[in-house]
Amino acid sequence: MENNLNFHFAVDGNDFTSAGLASVQLKKALRQLGLDPETIRRASIAMYEGEINMVIHAGGGEADVEVSEDCIKITLADHGPGIKDIAQAMQEGFSTATDHVRSLGFGAGMGLPNMKNYSDKMEIESTPGEGTTITLYINI
Amino acid sequence: MTVNEFKTTAGLSALCLPEPDREIRGGYVGDLLSWVMGRAKADDAWITIMSNQNILAVASLADVACIILAEGVKLEEDLLATARDKGINVLCGEGDAFSIAAALARELL
Ligand SMILES: Nc1ncnc2c1ncn2[C@@H]1O[C@H](COP(=O)(O)OP(=O)(O)O)[C@@H](O)[C@H]1O
Ligand SMILES: [Mg+2]
Numbered sequence: 001m002e003n004n005l006n007f008h009f010a011v012d013g014n015d016f017t018s019a020g021l022a023s024v025q026l027k028k029a030l031r032q033l034g035l036d037p038e039t040i041r042r043a044s045i046a047m048y049e050g051e052i053n054m055v056i057h058a059g060g061g062e063a064d065v066e067v068s069e070d071c072i073k074i075t076l077a078d079h080g081p082g083i084k085d086i087a088q089a090m091q092e093g094f095s096t097a098t099d100h101v102r103s104l105g106f107g108a109g110m111g112l113p114n115m116k117n118y119s120d121k122m123e124i125e126s127t128p129g130e131g132t133t134i135t136l137y138i139n140i
Numbered sequence: 141m142t143v144n145e146f147k148t149t150a151g152l153s154a155l156c157l158p159e160p161d162r163e164i165r166g167g168y169v170g171d172l173l174s175w176v177m178g179r180a181k182a183d184d185a186w187i188t189i190m191s192n193q194n195i196l197a198v199a200s201l202a203d204v205a206c207i208i209l210a211e212g213v214k215l216e217e218d219l220l221a222t223a224r225d226k227g228i229n230v231l232c233g234e235g236d237a238f239s240i241a242a243a244l245a246r247e248l249l
Contacts, residue, residue, distance in 0.1 A: 020197030027201060037182065044201045045177045105190045110174035
């Protein structure tokens, strides 16, 4: 357990352009650990989608990453509006993103599906009016 | 074929070429970032007309061999500095995405 690596990132909800900093940092750290490139790719893309969602849908949040011997665990927690219907949000193409967000290339409604596809396990806890916590597990 | 070789073959220009010898193994065309992250593969050439800052994060995370900006789209100088810094190859061409993809297909398929 002592060998686990932990990272904590505050994700700024106002700064669209710097969104992705946490994921890029994670990618670097995982590379230094010498993990397999495809595992790194899956983990960092899944985290980026989660980071972007916190920026565009929840006004920011916190990301925590724990790397153990056999798993990368990513926890994304925010105090945004929450997700009313999780099954609907998980559908490819479903999005409530604004036109501005879409003009930047986001809002395709593929973020949550990508997070699911690129992780080995995904848990979503969300309470409307209180916030959302998503936990991703990527096996090493 | 390397990014630098494809640049020459397809008549593209380099906006930023920190890793000219990186191998291109496939291609993906798209402007919606989550589609690119979900469908593009590592070492693809990614053809797009998007030119904002977020394409650099996407290219880096998706681990594509290069970004190719179609339709004569360019990147702002500060974004090019970031691309250089992160080792992201950025090419551009006057043609549309179809003609660039067709040139890539002639080389790879
Ligand atoms: N952290 C979050 N807080 C509130 N709503 C969210 C959050 N993440 C996702 N959602 C909701 O789920 C929908 C689908 O998310 P996603 O698949 O990432 O697509 P997109 O972000 O492109 O809209 C979003 O449009 C939004 O309504
Ligand atoms: Mg999203």
